[in-house]
Amino acid sequence: MDSTEFRQRGREMVDYIAEYMESVGERRVTPDVEPGYLRDLIPKKAPNDGEGWADIMSDVETKIMPGVTHWQHPRFHAYFPSGNSFPSILGDMLSDGIGAIGFSWAASPACTELETIVLDWLGQMISLPADFLSFTENSKGGGVMQSSASECVLVCLLAARAQKIKELKALHPFVEEGVLLSKLIAYCSKEAHSCVEKAAMIAFTKLRILDPDADLSLRGATLAQAMEEDRAMGLVPFFVSATLGTTSCVSFDNLAEIGPIAKEAGTWLHVDAAYAGNAMICPEFQYLMKGIEHAMSFNCNPNKWLLTNFDCSTMWVRDRFKLTQAMVVDPLYLQHSHSDKAIDYRHWGIPLSRRFRALKLWFVIRNFGVAGLQNYIREHCRLAKCFEALVKEDDRFEVSNIVRMGLVCFRLKGNNNNDLNKKLLSNINASGKLHMVPASVHGKFVIRFCVCAQDAKDSDIEYAWDVITDFATELLEAEIVKEKSGLPLDVLEHSNEEVGQVAHKVEISELMDLMERVHLPIQKQNSMASIGRQGSLGNIGRQHSLASIGRQQSLAAIGEVGTNNLPESGDQETANKPKQRPSLAKRLSKRQFSFTDTIEFVGMVNTAQDESMNPISGNPRLAAAARRRELRRSEGNDLEYKRSFFVRMVSDPKIYNPKIVAKSSNFSEADDELTSEETIDKKDAPSSWISWPLGLLLQGVFDDPSTARLRFRNWDTKLTLKPPGSNHRRQRSKSPHHDIDSTGSSRSQSPEKY
DSSP states (O other), X not given: OOHHHHHHHHHHHHHHHHHHHHHGGGSOSSOOOOTTGGGGTSOSSOOSSOOOHHXXXXXXXIIIGGGOOOTTSTTBOSSSOOOOOHHHHHHXXXXXXXXXXXXXXXXXXXXXXXXXXHHHHHHHHTTOOGGGOTTSTTOOOEEEEESOHHHXXXXXXXXXXXXXXXXXXXXXXXXXXXXXXXXEEEEEETTSOHHHHHHHHHHTOEEEEEOOOTTSOOOHHHHHHHHHHHHHTTOEEEEEEEEBSOTTTOOBOOHHXXXXXXXXXXOEEEEEOTTGGGGGGSGGGGGGGTTGGGOSEEEEOHHHHSSOOSSOEEEEESOHHHHHTTTOOOOGGGOXXXXXXXXXXXXXXXXSOOOOTHHHHHHHXXXXXXXXXXXXXXXXXXXXXXXXXXXXXXXXXXXXXXXXXXEEEEEESOTTOHHHHHHHHHHHHHHTSOBOEEEEETTEEEEEEEOOOTTOOHHHHHHHHHHHHHHHHHHHHHHHHHHHHOOOHHHHHHOOSOXXXXXXXXXXXXXXXXXXXXXXXXXXXXXXXXXXXXXXXXTOOOOOOOGGGTOOSOGGGSTTOOSXXXXXXXXXXXXXXXXXXXXXXXXXXXXXXXXXXXXXXXXXXXXXXXXXXXXXXXXXXXXXXXXXXXXXXXXXXXXXXXHTGGGGOSSOGGGSOXXXXXXXXXXXGGGOOOOGGGOOOGGGSOSEEBOHHHHHHTTTTSSSGGGGEEEEXXXXXXXXXXXXXXXXXXXXXXXTTEEEOTTOOEEEOOGGGX
């Protein structure tokens, strides 16, 4: 491609992007594909000769776009916003065109200096203390762009680790650094992002995860108590990660309480405000940053909520020299004559290479202005409040978080409604009409609704609520049948024994309509065979036991009712006139489905006059068909799970693997495949944790093997490593008071050795 064709194709690409952004709402918000779909559409080997650009772009629309989740879609309400805007796209285009690698000032002076200036701009916009800014007089602080908040947390933790080991080495010059490392412990809330745990694993440091208060806020007293306990065990606190705007529900740790405690303990306090930090450009939200003056570092992500496309995560430090001391590697080929005067960002993070990312943020701030960005944030918050009001107006739902910004957590009411809310979310996402993801708030499964689209409107909120309530109504109608009959849905789907007499004559067409409305997958021929040759249910008069569902009593035991010809209002004569009553399907659609109606429905579905009329046991052909239907149903459930699996991958550590954490998070016990020997009661489990690499590293370092205990955050199992050489047989720990050593032997755990 030469420059002439590039001009043509470039204009076409701009047109394509503009058209996509304008019409994205006409597409399905989530892809309707299965894993591996693209492998069958693209050749298994790269082309030997170049292909025409028109063919390439044709494949983009026919092969790539069907597998895209459209984060800019007005019906996308998952995770957090994915910042994007035309000025940001143009900034990235220019950055890619320049193609600079700005690892040092000399490598590209403009790349380095614009980043420093723009980070000072943004720091002033969110009212960071002057110590965090580069151009404040006598300041040692400054800002830098990283690829993500996860990288910001890791870099700060590594800097804190290096600083604390340096301090301990000065006090204990003859102690090995590995031993000093084993004494370090970091802290965060259970609501903190999982990247804090990942950073601790990479850094080979212990991490203690603390319980927040009722508002899911980490408090100072909790941190102080944990530090006191750990010091008593010979550990050294070195790092605290506080969160402003947690992933699950946008809760806020109490910096005003945490800050002084962290400072007094000599720990590095990092503040992760990836989403909510952007809202601090609005003065009305800055009260949530009270206590920021105690922090050593702070990060937020303009690529979430400031109209700047990924990647653009901004981080500030109070003392850049403490940061760079942990990162400096200075080979001769990277040195330059201005090293003593200029910032070299290669010392501020993990990678050496870095793109000219400051351009896009500079374009966005200049094009929208501070006022324009503030209006954008405020509009999202207003729309979230509108959605919250709609939820509160519906008695079936409840709001599960304090709605301060653009996220609303909600759920169908009921302490044991986790499965029902799971089903509601799964049905909505499978339809492709909306996309939302779950979270766990106080052990309850909730649905997160986030305002994400740049041009989100009131009509988008109203549409979303209509979709949610429509699916909720359908789901609750099905629950009426299950709850009032006392029969599980699978029995209603597959049982063919008679459970009662039905006096009212109901047309088969009404029965089919009713079954379709409540989504019971019963085959028409199966139901007709159950009903019998007469085409109605009026001549069915026998009562059989409920053996098909493991019960021994007749229908009369259910509410002491023997037949379905009982009046709903106490008037027997009126009730025996079916023409004066709406059809069963109509009564259900109007939510007039009584207990008597439930018995009538169950009787219609499950009636069989004798063994020869039983469509399953009396007819081998139907029995084989029933087995095939069950197989298809099972395969359908598996496929539904695969298609919606990405829904579970929200950044909430309690939902990474529902089968592993089903008990501790109080999700459905049906999903829990762990035995009691594999788990430890949550109430007995200690709240200190250790990453597995550190345990392996320290194996055999100490005389007391309990100092190398392993604790896994998402798996309630704890292990203790002992020096090699023991020949004990491997076995599982059966109680929270037993550990398993590196050779597998189970050993009693004494409190003083913990």
